[in-house]
Amino acid sequence: MIIADRKPFEEIKESVKDYNKIMVLGCETCVAICQAGGEKEAEILASELKLAFGNEGKKVEVNDEIVIRQCDDEFMSDTAFLEKVKEADVVLSIACGVGVQHSCNYFNRIITEKPIRVIPGLNTTFMGANIDVGLWEERCLGCGDCVLERTGGICPITRCAKSLLNGPCGGSSNGKCEINKDTDCAWHLIIERLEALGELERIKPVEKYKDWRPSHSGGPRRMVREDLRL
């Protein structure tokens, strides 16, 4: 899932200080699971803003709302909800960057009376997994041409700091990567896993170059499924 982290409170406060009616908009999918932008976090942020502005003697109206997913029109089409969006001076979205852009685009497409301002409350960090309570790690870069079948299910593109296809490099020591002692060497893990599987043979052939065209290096990507198109 997509992992995100809340922006520092000062930064958020600064970004909404010129508005009187703020809607904090949470997203109940990825960012709710990593406890950055779900219902609870929306309530907390709304309350924090109210207290912080009230403290300075400034009266602002802050409401919190949530939708199931800000990256899909379907979940934002409720008329009563759109009415509330229209009334707000600014929508402070605490979804990932996809959600912020998509909700902004959607609101401005549907609501014609006035332009809608949507600003982010989170920093979107990576695609990763929940490793332990309160711990998330990056697992995939979305390279568009997956190599996991050759690497025992461990991604060298993401988890090797140098994205090596023929690792490990000389910086691997005691299973750790030279960039930082908390980071496992991906190639150490790959070799261990393949050994356990009895498939070490798999990494013998030298991997030539990787086709990076399907990755972001080939520009923003797009996927069309003709079978699903209306």
Next chain:
Amino acid sequence: MKRVEYTKKLLDEIGLGSERLDFFHIAASEAPMFAETVKTMTERAKKLGPNPYRINLQQESEKDKE
């Protein structure tokens, strides 16, 4: 309790001040300890003065009345 610690951090950010919140372990039999805690917190609240948020709101509503 970690959640209280985290909320104290939020209070500092908001500008209310983390001293306004605290966590105490009080066992069921420790009635005097409870009374002590209430006293401690009341003293602290007296020292810190009223919650500025409430004061500002009161002024607002008085203005509204005028």
Next chain:
Amino acid sequence: MGDYEPRVVAMLCNYCAYSAADLAGVGRIQYPTNVRIVYYLCTGKVEIVHILKAFEAGADAIFVGG
């Protein structure tokens, strides 16, 4: 500000601190009367937002007792 009476909120666990508060009552132990008690089955259920809302409602100090 002369008539400032601090409003203290106590968020208490049923099994420990609330029993202590109860016992303080039974034992007639004196403690300040400006405390408002919020009763929880367990202080693990105290949410950050409960604390913030209490400040919004005008609390001057809050303690969680468990």
